[in-house]
Amino acid sequence: xxxxxxAGPEHAARQFATExxxxxxxxxxxxxxxxxxxxxxxxxxxxxxxxxxRMNDRVFTDIPGLMHNIxxxxxxxxxxxxxxxGDMTVLRLVPTRHGHPFLQHRSGPxxxxxxxxxxxxxxxxxxxxxxxxxxxxxxxxxxxLLGLNAMDLRETLPKFFSSPHRLEQLGDARExxxxxxxxxxxxxxxxxxxxxxEVGVVEACLAANEFPARVVHxxxxxxxxxFDQDTGHARCVxxxxxxxxxxxxxxFGDLVRFTAATCDEDEQxxxxxxxxxxxxxxxxxxxxESAAEFLTPRERELMPFSARLVTLTxxxxxxxxxxxxxxxxxxxxxxxxLDRAQVQFRMVEEMERHQERMAVR
Numbered sequence: 001x002x003x004x005x006x007a008g009p010e011h012a013a014r015q016f017a018t019e020x021x022x023x024x025x026x027x028x029x030x031x032x033x034x035x036x037x038x039x040x041x042x043x044x045x046x047x048x049x050x051x052x053x054r055m056n057d058r059v060f061t062d063i064p065g066l067m068h069n070i071x072x073x074x075x076x077x078x079x080x081x082x083x084x085x086g087d088m089t090v091l092r093l094v095p096t097r098h099g100h101p102f103l104q105h106r107s108g109p110x111x112x113x114x115x116x117x118x119x120x121x122x123x124x125x126x127x128x129x130x131x132x133x134x135x136x137x138x139x140x141x142x143x144x145l146l147g148l149n150a151m152d153l154r155e156t157l158p159k160f161f162s163s164p165h166r167l168e169q170l171g172d173a174r175e176x177x178x179x180x181x182x183x184x185x186x187x188x189x190x191x192x193x194x195x196x197x198e199v200g201v202v203e204a205c206l207a208a209n210e211f212p213a214r215v216v217h218x219x220x221x222x223x224x225x226x227f228d229q230d231t232g233h234a235r236c237v238x239x240x241x242x243x244x245x246x247x248x249x250x251x252f253g254d255l256v257r258f259t260a261a262t263c264d265e266d267e268q269x270x271x272x273x274x275x276x277x278x279x280x281x282x283x284x285x286x287x288x289e290s291a292a293e294f295l296t297p298r299e300r301e302l303m304p305f306s307a308r309l310v311t312l313t314x315x316x317x318x319x320x321x322x323x324x325x326x327x328x329x330x331x332x333x334x335x336x337x338l339d340r341a342q343v344q345f346r347m348v349e350e351m352e353r354h355q356e357r358m359a360v361r
Contacts, residue, residue: 007106013039013052015103016094016112020048033059033241038115049115050094054108059328063109065154066241067101070111073215073243076148077141088137089116089226089236116236119226125259128282129232134225134259135286137234138217138251143290145215150245153215160218161246163199163313167192170316173323181323185338188319191345195312202247202302202309211247211296218242220255249299252287253310256280261347266339273346277357280307284360304358308351315344 010025020041028036028051035054040047060066070093077090094112096103103110125131159165174182174189182189205211217224219242226236258265260279263272284303288295318341321328326337351358 009035009037009052009054009107010039012054012103012105012107012110013037013050013112015096015105015110016050016052017097017099018048018050018094018112019043023047025052049117051113051115052110053112054105054110055102057109060156060241062154062156063102065156067111069153069156069243070240071101072148072153073145073240077144080144080147088140088234091116091236091238091240116226118229119235120229121223121226123223125222125279128278130222130227131259131279131282132286132289133227133232133234134222135252135255135283136290137225137237137286138220138255139287139290141217141237142214142248142251143294146294148215150213150215153244155244157242157244160242160244161216161250162203163309163316164203166313166316166320167196167199170320170323173320177323179323179325181338185319185323188338188341188345192312192316192319195348198305198309198312201305202249205298205302206247210298213245214248215243216246216248216251218244218246218250218254220251221258222255248291248295249302249306250310252283252291252303253306253308254314255287256283256307257311257314257344257347259283261343263343265343266336267343268339270339270342270346273343274350275307275347275354275358277354280358288360300360303360304351304355307358308348311344311347311351315341315348318344 013025014022018039018041020043023040023042025037025039028038030036033056037052039050039052041050055063055066057063074091074093092114093101094114095101101111122130170192206213217237217240219239224237224239225234226238227233228235260276260283262274262276267273318329318337322337322341329337331337
């Protein structure tokens with residue numbers, strides 16, 4: 001075996017406790033952070049597949065902490081699943097052949113999951129039924145993790161959910177202006193300034209014990225739910241990298257931001273940005289189906305506000321990255337992060353315009 005072959009994805013994949021004889025490996029284009037591959041193995045009369053990911057340790061600098069969180073969450077879900085027939089499939093880690101949760105390989109840190117067959121994911125929501133399923137899946141995910149102490153998880157991305165922190169980061173990027181872009185972003189910066197008093201609302205509620213911190217998913221995009229190809233029902237919640245202590249409504253807000261959007265996240269014509277209110281209604285209904293029993297009255301009241309806050313916060317992150325030279329979010333063209341920010345801010349405006357319509361009663 002050559003030194004090059006020991007540095008490649010196939011060599012890494014073979015270091016995990018997979019079953020069967022190796023058939024092949026292919027790249028699987030998914031997400032913007034990690035490098036993902038699917039391997040196939042013959043096993044008896046059939047085949048088994050596995051997902052392998054080379055984790056991005058520039059974004060997630062604490063890989064042991066990241067994997068600690070994922071082990072805690074998946075174990076808790078698996079134990080709970082034994083007592084709830086019909087529950088969704090739980091994402092399952094495959095250990096290395098030496099029993100470790102991840103592999104420190106020449107090419108970087110790797111992890112492996114069992115592949116969940118007969119499922120598909122979607123980048124756009126084309127029906128209220130699918131929106132309902134996704135929201136119910138994420139709400140159920142939170143509900144099944146209520147018994148897990150949020151403080152047992154490590155904060156692998158410090159202040160990830162903090163809107164005041166994101167406002168500070170934007171202020172730092174504006175002051176540094178390393179790319180000389182501030183002068184071309186005056187209207188976007190003014191928009192944020194006009195909403196600055198809103199960014200601390202949730203953290204004030206947490207400080208006042210109006211609702212507790214809980215284990216949250218942290219990246220509730222529609223495409224982080226796998227749907228059964230036969231029934232169309234939600235089957236598994238994936239991408240657990242941002243499972244950390246946070247506030248439950250972050251998950252609901254981010255789900256609305258992504259799933260109910262009327263255009264792509266990087267649409268260059270911000271006039272197309274808005275919120276599909278029918279999809280929003282379905283998201284509310286699906287989330288409450290699973291989460292109503294543990295949400296406090298204050299959380300229920302803040303559901304539409306959380307959608308605005310998370311959308312504003314993600315917009316601030318896009319804008320800060322644009323001002324800083326596009327160092328965090330990948331771009332395919334100049335100005336893409338500014339387009340993303342503009343879409344988020346237009347969505348906030350539309351949510352404000354429909355504030356009464358979006359109230360949860």
